[in-house]
Amino acid sequence: MNSRIAFVAFNTFREAVRDRVLYNLIAFALLLSAAAILVGQISIDVERLVVLNLGLTAVSLFGVVIAIFIGIGLVSKEIDKKTLYTVLSRPLRRWEFVVGKFFGLTGTLVVNTIFMAIGVFLALLYVERHFDRADWSVVAALYFIVLEFLIVCALALFFSSFSTPIMSAVFTFALFVIGTLADDLRGLAHNTTGIGGVLMTAAAYLVPNLSAFNIVNQAAHGDAVAGRLILYNTVYALLYSAVAISGAVLIFERRNLK
Amino acid sequence: MVAIEILDLEKTYRVGFWHRRPKLALRPLRLTIDEGHVFGFLGPNGAGKTTTLKLLMGLAKPTAGSARILGMDSNDPRVRAQIGFLPEQPYFYDHLTARELLTYYAQLSGVPASERRSRVTAMLERVGIASSANVQLRKFSKGMLQRVGLAQAILHDPRVVFLDEPMSGLDPMGRREVRELIQQLRSEGKTVFFSTHILSDAEALCDRVAVIHQGELRGIGSVAELTQHSHGKVEIIFCANAAPAALTNLGIEARISGEMVNVVVLQEQQDTVLDILRREQIRLISLTPVRSSLEEYYVEKLQPKESSMGATA
Amino acid sequence: MNPSRKVNLVGSAVLLTAAAASVFTLNTIDRFNRQPEAQQTLYIRSAKALRRMSLGYTGLLADIYWTRAVQYFGDQHSQQSHDFHLLLPLLQVTTELDPRLLPPYQLGANFLSPKPPNGAGLPDDALKLLQYGIQQNPGQWRLYYDLGFFYFTEFKDYAKAADAFSAGAQLPGAHEYMHVLAARMAQHAGEFDTARMLWYTAYQSSNQPDIKHNATQHLIALQVDEDVTHLEELVEKYRQQTGRVPASMGELQRAGYIRGIPRDPNGKPYKLMSDGSIEVEDPEMLFYITKGLPKDLQKAASQQ
Numbered sequence: 001m002n003s004r005i006a007f008v009a010f011n012t013f014r015e016a017v018r019d020r021v022l023y024n025l026i027a028f029a030l031l032l033s034a035a036a037i038l039v040g041q042i043s044i045d046v047e048r049l050v051v052l053n054l055g056l057t058a059v060s061l062f063g064v065v066i067a068i069f070i071g072i073g074l075v076s077k078e079i080d081k082k083t084l085y086t087v088l089s090r091p092l093r094r095w096e097f098v099v100g101k102f103f104g105l106t107g108t109l110v111v112n113t114i115f116m117a118i119g120v121f122l123a124l125l126y127v128e129r130h131f132d133r134a135d136w137s138v139v140a141a142l143y144f145i146v147l148e149f150l151i152v153c154a155l156a157l158f159f160s161s162f163s164t165p166i167m168s169a170v171f172t173f174a175l176f177v178i179g180t181l182a183d184d185l186r187g188l189a190h191n192t193t194g195i196g197g198v199l200m201t202a203a204a205y206l207v208p209n210l211s212a213f214n215i216v217n218q219a220a221h222g223d224a225v226a227g228r229l230i231l232y233n234t235v236y237a238l239l240y241s242a243v244a245i246s247g248a249v250l251i252f253e254r255r256n257l258k
Numbered sequence: 259m260v261a262i263e264i265l266d267l268e269k270t271y272r273v274g275f276w277h278r279r280p281k282l283a284l285r286p287l288r289l290t291i292d293e294g295h296v297f298g299f300l301g302p303n304g305a306g307k308t309t310t311l312k313l314l315m316g317l318a319k320p321t322a323g324s325a326r327i328l329g330m331d332s333n334d335p336r337v338r339a340q341i342g343f344l345p346e347q348p349y350f351y352d353h354l355t356a357r358e359l360l361t362y363y364a365q366l367s368g369v370p371a372s373e374r375r376s377r378v379t380a381m382l383e384r385v386g387i388a389s390s391a392n393v394q395l396r397k398f399s400k401g402m403l404q405r406v407g408l409a410q411a412i413l414h415d416p417r418v419v420f421l422d423e424p425m426s427g428l429d430p431m432g433r434r435e436v437r438e439l440i441q442q443l444r445s446e447g448k449t450v451f452f453s454t455h456i457l458s459d460a461e462a463l464c465d466r467v468a469v470i471h472q473g474e475l476r477g478i479g480s481v482a483e484l485t486q487h488s489h490g491k492v493e494i495i496f497c498a499n500a501a502p503a504a505l506t507n508l509g510i511e512a513r514i515s516g517e518m519v520n521v522v523v524l525q526e527q528q529d530t531v532l533d534i535l536r537r538e539q540i541r542l543i544s545l546t547p548v549r550s551s552l553e554e555y556y557v558e559k560l561q562p563k564e565s566s567m568g569a570t571a
Numbered sequence: 572m573n574p575s576r577k578v579n580l581v582g583s584a585v586l587l588t589a590a591a592a593s594v595f596t597l598n599t600i601d602r603f604n605r606q607p608e609a610q611q612t613l614y615i616r617s618a619k620a621l622r623r624m625s626l627g628y629t630g631l632l633a634d635i636y637w638t639r640a641v642q643y644f645g646d647q648h649s650q651q652s653h654d655f656h657l658l659l660p661l662l663q664v665t666t667e668l669d670p671r672l673l674p675p676y677q678l679g680a681n682f683l684s685p686k687p688p689n690g691a692g693l694p695d696d697a698l699k700l701l702q703y704g705i706q707q708n709p710g711q712w713r714l715y716y717d718l719g720f721f722y723f724t725e726f727k728d729y730a731k732a733a734d735a736f737s738a739g740a741q742l743p744g745a746h747e748y749m750h751v752l753a754a755r756m757a758q759h760a761g762e763f764d765t766a767r768m769l770w771y772t773a774y775q776s777s778n779q780p781d782i783k784h785n786a787t788q789h790l791i792a793l794q795v796d797e798d799v800t801h802l803e804e805l806v807e808k809y810r811q812q813t814g815r816v817p818a819s820m821g822e823l824q825r826a827g828y829i830r831g832i833p834r835d836p837n838g839k840p841y842k843l844m845s846d847g848s849i850e851v852e853d854p855e856m857l858f859y860i861t862k863g864l865p866k867d868l869q870k871a872a873s874q875q
Binding site for chain 1: 574592593599642
Binding site: 008011081085092093 | 312315316318335338341343344345347349363366368407411
């Protein structure tokens, strides 16, 4: 059973790697890191800030775009076309397919992030000439970004299980955007009374709360990251992804293929 | 041993914006197929053949009824290791080469790692695409894709093989190869269930056939029995530019194409015609008893009916 | 069991447990101190830039910044922090994005001016914000109320307060006390009843919990001030009568000056000191009082 999931994951990864869209996006992100170096030289003393702010934001945003593009391409489109006929008629269980896709997708993004991170670190090395302890927070920031990707992939998978490729992409992106503002949503819900407040609170908990994952500015300033926060964020990301994936499994289990 | 048992399998789709109007894709279907047989599922497009296959493969859920394959429920994952499926107009992962695709399928079907490589190579040869083993599937022609489809259906040595329109997209050479393949499978003791609307293939290959139309089973029977009636006629083909006067004087109609003439006469007239040909020194090409064809049975079953299914097992 | 059924059961179980656990985790993250967050909320201080970025949805952005302002103030206040430096920018951004949003002006009127930890300590900026608000919303009586209130409590400019109350009193929907307040400014500005009316109106006319709570605190303080003044007057009368200060509250009571042992609004009895002054039991629980404080705190209060 486990080996089947691994086979699906590997196949998904291979497909992503051969998809040329991936390369374009990575190249773009790397270019942006290089641009950051130039921008930073305009005003002295903020080189590190600009490189990290721009670089990490690029990794984050492009990563999300890649996650959605690839996620939709790998899952929603596959379900839409008939490639699944010959796959699902094999001893592969439907839930194994979903989980395998998830691992393949996140594996792709992790590898992706590593490449882009190398670009950022090279840019950092260029302006700083050396690394020091404060740079560990950059690693933490990147780790949190990867956790964000986990959630986005899980959501892409969830929507793909019942929606068309385009709508899945739209929903996933929308939830990502709302997720970055989730803190404010909860603030608004707190101030709203009555049934509106209840609904808003429910919505605020339903969307992924991504505010705690964005420590780009902190990392740029070299602030230390609390170990507890790393733990909590990891747990939250895993839990939220589990919710989305199990939702996808449940929906996909009963779906009639066209 | 019964290979396939379909018990009142039924599928209704609900169409329309609010899912109101029901569309009956398959009326309760009851069918039994023994192991080692080749079974033909005949019907025009949209008759419900593909729906039946999708239900059997677990790609869609039936509204009612069930099916058993090799004694196990069709949804049992253990069954899937024993069956192969070729869908109509299959789509595959474009970015993979033929070898990679088959290897992937072998992995999913549980072919042990030690055998995978040799099995895949053997399959590639068997369906005749060994030379393109390392070419990406997006560069394959339709015929080649069909061969890949066949390969993936039999690569894990399943006991039952389901083929949906296996001949589609193939040139005559390809079709002949597929026919040979099916016959090979049969001789290996496998059960083959295939749907088609090419009756000559069905006639040549199948032990039994079923006719389905508008979601309903219209007829079922063994090919041998359905085509045994001969109507007492004979077909004679000979080499000439025109029918000899002696024949036309007997009121016999002749069909002429090029240098060949084709007449159909009653068995009693057979000797008379042969005498005429011998006298005129006309060369005889062939003499065959006319058998009722599957086509007649098929067309008859497709007529709108008032009575119940004409099942003649 | 049917494999499909097993998947459904396990899947549903995972979904529900993970969902519950994720809510719990989220709350844990919240309680975890994330101070720098506030800094980030104001990364972009220019309202104009924000306006452009909001793609026209300025109202929504104003609402978001308003919520942040409330949360920021609440957080700082509950921690008894002395740092309110983000309050003014937050309110400024909010009101520039949507000048017709009224609650920010109220929050500003109540909390921008008082010194930390009760507010940001910026009376002039508070005044400017209010005036901007009135300019943008000339028909809103409540803003005039806030303005009058502001002149009264912060600048002790009773004339300007009277003007504001008069102006506001004529606007549609004005609270009935507006006329009265305008009148009282002229003559009875220093009296307890005026202040009480002011704070009571503040309490009644606002829906914001922070403002209501603040008004309540002030009303309590007024009561204490009044009580202490009154009690000290009684003590003085006693001294004039008997030539000495009463030894205890009990003595004052037996002499018929008071009926029971007087208590402050928190229920604690007032203390009669040896020099005849009255002090409160728990000065920390009573904000804003100007009377009845122990000697060392009195000095501090008078410097405020």
